[in-house]
Amino acid sequence: MSNVSGLFKDLTTVKKARNGRLASWDQRGKNQDYWEIPAGETISLGEVEGPGCITHIWMTSSCRKVVAPSILDPVLNASAAPVMEIHPALGVIWDDYDPFYYRKVLIKITWDDQDTPSVLAPLGDFFCIGNSYPGNFSSLPFNVSLKPEEAGRYGAPCSVSCYFPMPFNKKAKIEIVNENELPFILYFNIDYEMYKEPLDENTAYFHASWHRENPCQGWGPDLQTNCPEVNNVTNFKGENNYTVLDVEGTGHYVGCNLTVKHYQGSWWGEGNDMFFIDGEEYPSLNGTGTEDYFGGSWSFAKQVDGKTVEQNYCTPYLGYPYYSSHDELIHNFYHNDDVMPMRGFYRWHIQDPICFDEDLKVTIQQIGVCHKGLFERQDDVSSVAYWYQSEPHQPFPKLLSKEERWPR
Numbered sequence: 354m355s356n357v358s359g360l361f362k363d364l365t366t367v368k369k370a371r372n373g374r375l376a377s378w379d380q381r382g383k384n385q386d387y388w389e390i391p392a393g394e395t396i397s398l399g400e401v402e403g404p405g406c407i408t409h410i411w412m413t414s415s416c417r418k419v420v421a422p423s424i425l426d427p428v429l430n431a432s433a434a435p436v437m438e439i440h441p442a443l444g445v446i447w448d449d450y451d452p453f454y455y456r457k458v459l460i461k462i463t464w465d466d467q468d469t470p471s472v473l474a475p476l477g478d479f480f481c482i483g484n485s486y487p488g489n490f491s492s493l494p495f496n497v498s499l500k501p502e503e504a505g506r507y508g509a510p511c512s513v514s515c516y517f518p519m520p521f522n523k524k525a526k527i528e529i530v531n532e533n534e535l536p537f538i539l540y541f542n543i544d545y546e547m548y549k550e551p552l553d554e555n556t557a558y559f560h561a562s563w564h565r566e567n568p569c570q571g572w573g574p575d576l577q578t579n580c581p582e583v584n585n586v587t588n589f590k591g592e593n594n595y596t597v598l599d600v601e602g603t604g605h606y607v608g609c610n611l612t613v614k615h616y617q618g619s620w621w622g623e624g625n626d627m628f629f630i631d632g633e634e635y636p637s638l639n640g641t642g643t644e645d646y647f648g649g650s651w652s653f654a655k656q657v658d659g660k661t662v663e664q665n666y667c668t669p670y671l672g673y674p675y676y677s678s679h680d681e682l683i684h685n686f687y688h689n690d691d692v693m694p695m696r697g698f699y700r701w702h703i704q705d706p707i708c709f710d711e712d713l714k715v716t717i718q719q720i721g722v723c724h725k726g727l728f729e730r731q732d733d734v735s736s737v738a739y740w741y742q743s744e745p746h747q748p749f750p751k752l753l754s755k756e757e758r759w760p761r
Contacts, residue, residue: 368546375399375527375543387538390458390531398527401545403465404552407519407527409544413512414476416454416537451535452507452682455485456758458537459530464558465523469748474563475758476529478737480513481674483612483697484760487511488675490667494608494701494739497674507682507760517607517739519559522552532755557604557741562749565735567761568616569595569719589635591627594716595734604742605706606713610699611647614733614761617721618693620652621730624718631711638707643717647671647698663694671700706741713740733761 357365375398379385390396401407451457455477462472477485481495485507490497499511519525527543570593588594597609606628615621626640640646644653648671654661663676675697679690707713715738721730752758 369550370546370548373401373405373545373547375401375541375545377539377541387540389536389538390529391536392531392534395461395528395530398529398541398543400527401521401525401547403521403523403525403547404550405521405525405545405547407521407525407543407545408516409542410515411513411542412476412480412539413510414454414458414537414539415510416451416458416508416533416535450506450508450510451533451537453485453759454508454533454535454537455482455487456760457531457533457755459532459752461528461530462519462559463526463528464519464521464744467745469746471558471744471746472561473749473752474561474737478563478610478612478735479561480515481610481697481699481737482511482513483610483675483735484614484695486675486677486695486697486760488665488697490665490672490674490699492667492672492699492701493669493703495610495699505677505679505681507680517559520552520556521558522556555743558744558746559739559741560600560604560746561737561739562598563735563737563752564596564598564750565733565753565758566595567733567735567757568731569593569734570731588718591629591636591714591716591718594624594627594718595736597715597717597736598738598740599712599714600709600738600740600742601712601747602742603710604713604740605708606702606715606738606740607706608699608701608703609715609736609738610697611717611734611736612698613696615693615695615730616732617730619721619723619728621721621732622649622652623720623722623727624730625720627716627718628707629714629716630707630709631713646717647673647700649673669701670703671698673698 377386377388456475458476460472460474460476460479461470463470481497487497487499487509489499494515494517496514497511499509503509529539598606622642622644624643626646627636628638630637653673654663665673665676667674678692678694680692681690719730721728
């Protein structure tokens with residue numbers, strides 16, 4: 354056994370494995386290196402026999418809709434229209450991106466012929482694109498990259514990567530479910546390793562699940578917002594907290610991404626993170642505020658010319674990749690496009706996983722503060738939780754319909 358330690362210690366040990374890849378490359382030898390995912394259909398990207406482990410998932414996609422006369426129609430000629438590398442301003446093709454397709458398309462992964470998937474989430478949210486609104490960031494398990502001119506757009510095309518290891522013993526099945534009314538195209542590389550020997554009995558399988566509360570109920574819904582009484586409400590047991598994850602089994606939680614669309618003004622991030630482990634009444638882990646959990650402190654802003662300006666950041670384990678208070682979809686000549694703020698965060702427990710033997714509930718309080726003190730918030734909050742556990746797992750709650758998943 355090697356005595357080397359550190360993040361890259363596995364690279365110093367010879368591994369008995371063979372590499373493989375599922376990819377959308379054009380097997381005719383041409384440059385049409387994508388798959389068309391038809392409207393309303395489910396496509397399997399591949400099934401890999403085990404034992405093995407998915408080591409990297411890379412994807413980029415595009416979903417365009419024609420809004421004026423065009424040479425090519427994306428429904429009739431979906432194999433060509435979405436990849437015309439000619440800007441609409443040149444007058445050759447006039448179309449626009451479907452702004453919400455990241456929420457209309459699902460990624461679904463099933464291990465070892467289980468009855469239910471272990472990964473089920475909107476495609477964008479799985480890769481930390483909350484509200485169909487991508488922002489550039491780089492972390493250890495996830496990366497998102499888009500061109501500067503695409504920033505600040507719903508449904509903007511971007512490149513996404515996931516590096517969470519995903520072991521399996523018998524089979525890995527990766528599917529894309531297109532619940533959109535339009536086809537879209539998908540470029541993908543899914544890298545994996547194959548092993549001769551079965552995985553250890555204590556192998557934990559990767560899981561990911563999406564959740565949304567719109568709006569949250571908060572911890573004092575019977576009290577008037579901003580009233581003095583709300584400052585006297587205590588919440589030691591997590592009643593009506595936003596739930597990031599509620600799972601049964603044995604495993605460890607490795608993090609989440611969180612998206613907030615604010616319905617109320619003032620500061621929002623005072624709610625504590627609470628971890629209830631193995632059926633406990635009071636949380637073993639109780640944080641000091643939402644901003645703190647995601648690596649911030651004293652807000653996420655600085656002062657520029659007397660105005661408060663949000664500061665995005667990304668680190669290997671936690672970050673704040675996007676913020677916006679504008680909606681280009683409502684732009685017109687009669688009013689501006691100002692809207693309530695949207696924020697997106699991530700936090701990875703890679704060095705500090707939260708272990709559980711029987712069950713785990715991860716929640717976040719919904720508490721804001723204004724000049725009158727603390728108050729209970731009711732915002733639009735959504736998240737993807739990531740964890741590892743032994744199989745079989747408890748089936749996930751029924752996913753919201755595509756209309757209920759759309760950004761508000």
